[in-house]
Amino acid sequence: MVEVIIALLVIFGVGYLIYKKYNATIALAVGGILLLIAAAVLGHPILPEDSTTGIAFLDVFKAIELSFIKNLGNIGLTIMTLFGFSSYMNLIGANEVTVDVMTKPLGKIKSKYVLIPVIFLLGNLLSLVVPSASSLAVLLMATLYPVLTKVGVTPLAAGAVIATTATIMPTPLGADNVLAAETFGMNIMDYVIAHAKVSIPALLIMAVAHYFWQKYLDRKESEDIKIDESKLAKLNKELPPKYYAILPILPLILVLFFNLVMKDVKIGLVSIAFISLIVAVIVELIRKRDCVKVTNDINEFFKGMGNGLAMVVTLLVAASLLVDGLKALGIVDMITNSVQNLQGAGTILMLAFSGITFIIGLISGGGLSVFYASVGMIPGLAAAVNVSGPMIALPMQMVANLVRSISPVAACIIVVCSITGTSPMKIVKRTSVPVMAGVVAVLILSVVLL
Numbered sequence: 001m002v003e004v005i006i007a008l009l010v011i012f013g014v015g016y017l018i019y020k021k022y023n024a025t026i027a028l029a030v031g032g033i034l035l036l037i038a039a040a041v042l043g044h045p046i047l048p049e050d051s052t053t054g055i056a057f058l059d060v061f062k063a064i065e066l067s068f069i070k071n072l073g074n075i076g077l078t079i080m081t082l083f084g085f086s087s088y089m090n091l092i093g094a095n096e097v098t099v100d101v102m103t104k105p106l107g108k109i110k111s112k113y114v115l116i117p118v119i120f121l122l123g124n125l126l127s128l129v130v131p132s133a134s135s136l137a138v139l140l141m142a143t144l145y146p147v148l149t150k151v152g153v154t155p156l157a158a159g160a161v162i163a164t165t166a167t168i169m170p171t172p173l174g175a176d177n178v179l180a181a182e183t184f185g186m187n188i189m190d191y192v193i194a195h196a197k198v199s200i201p202a203l204l205i206m207a208v209a210h211y212f213w214q215k216y217l218d219r220k221e222s223e224d225i226k227i228d229e230s231k232l233a234k235l236n237k238e239l240p241p242k243y244y245a246i247l248p249i250l251p252l253i254l255v256l257f258f259n260l261v262m263k264d265v266k267i268g269l270v271s272i273a274f275i276s277l278i279v280a281v282i283v284e285l286i287r288k289r290d291c292v293k294v295t296n297d298i299n300e301f302f303k304g305m306g307n308g309l310a311m312v313v314t315l316l317v318a319a320s321l322l323v324d325g326l327k328a329l330g331i332v333d334m335i336t337n338s339v340q341n342l343q344g345a346g347t348i349l350m351l352a353f354s355g356i357t358f359i360i361g362l363i364s365g366g367g368l369s370v371f372y373a374s375v376g377m378i379p380g381l382a383a384a385v386n387v388s389g390p391m392i393a394l395p396m397q398m399v400a401n402l403v404r405s406i407s408p409v410a411a412c413i414i415v416v417c418s419i420t421g422t423s424p425m426k427i428v429k430r431t432s433v434p435v436m437a438g439v440v441a442v443l444i445l446s447v448v449l450l
Contacts, residue, residue: 003044003330006329007326010031010034010038015360018364019360024315024366025318026318028322028369029318029321031321031322031325032321032322032323033325035324036059036321036324037057038329039328039329040056040057040059043056044330046059046328047063051066063321063324064321067317067324068317071313071317074268075178076316078268079316080305081270081308082251082308084300084302085251085273085277086129086304087304087307088280088298088304089248089280091297092240092297094245094280096239097245098126099130099139099143100245101242102122102125102245103143103144106118111151113153115151116148116157116210116211116214117207117208119144120164120165120207123144123166124169125169126140126165129249130166131173131175132166133166133405133410133411134414136165136412137162138419140165141416144158145159153214156426156427156430157214159416159419159422159427159430160427160431160434161210161214163412163416163431164206164431166412167206167401167435168199168202168203168401168402169203170196170199175308176372177191177195177397180375180390180393183378183379183393186390187259188269189259189260191390197449199398201441202441205437206434206437206438206441207434209434209437214430217430241287247279250276251273277298284297315369316372322373323377326377332380335377335381337384346391349392350446350447351443353374353378353393354396358403358439361400361403362403362407363409364409365404365407365409365411365413370396370400371397375393375396390450391447394442394446394450395443395446398439399439399443403435406431406435406436408424413427413428
């Protein structure tokens, strides 16, 4: 009973710190360390016998070391490499070319309400190239906002569509998908296929909801909004050649090729990212014919890897510590034993994990920290109630990405509001129905299909 009280107090404290805008990594790490210390005080073993230092309190620090070693391995290196490649694509202008090539045909669509679901789906597709929701929002406000308003789409409707573009695209290059696949011992493409079964129908439902909801609100309310062009992304006047558009999606092409065509070839995402990087560097050398500049630019790849370490991998380490603390206190075993004989336990667990993620994501602007903190517990819980791990993890993961677009403090909402000069609640009103339609679709489809 003491263990449960301590665990609840720590988890509540971590949630409160995240709500108060403390760094999620630090909040999770502090919570994990407190749980490990509590386990040591109460006489629970923190580490297995073959890993222990022999002194319980020193095992707390050994647990931190082991968490870094585990997360800096395959998962961490993969995430860091993908971050590095994305950063290099930004530097050489390839991402802007991809956006430009994919958005140019939209000018031919004259029906403003047909354009809304089309741009929503296209924006989600572009999130494969620009994974950051806020960065994508800035880029699309500069490129797609004028296209939308030119055909008569209201500023609020245009802003709402752009604020919901980075949501639940099934991609083998996403950090959350890489982590989940590794956690469940699945091939990345198998996990992404399971993801796609749920996310693609959900995205189509959201696109339809956008069409009707924006049309309905446009009839009810209208507002003259002037965009603040000084806050738009500073796009390059002279973009690289059109063939650069293939470079940002080259890793995705190679992943699909090796997993669907050359199945006998065993190659991981890190190798694929380096192949793609070398191809991009060769293209840059042929085009610019300046070895010094091109080789110096490669340093951006390693800076991007550092950003991946700071933004995601350290969050994984902190989340791992929290899970280790809960395991050391015996909380995970208690939960497992309590749900084993429950009727419909898999659905209950799915709704519980997704609900907590939704609430914390709504008040903090992002729910992925909850997903990272919880995914390590899911394989054991799923096995105990005889359901697949993805049935619990996938809805939680998708809700974490969806809820961002209805949180008034989320970066993507703030970006759109700052450029359009409107209040976050007006944009959230516009995004609420499509996002909630997506959340409901994700939960139902997960139960039915997974």
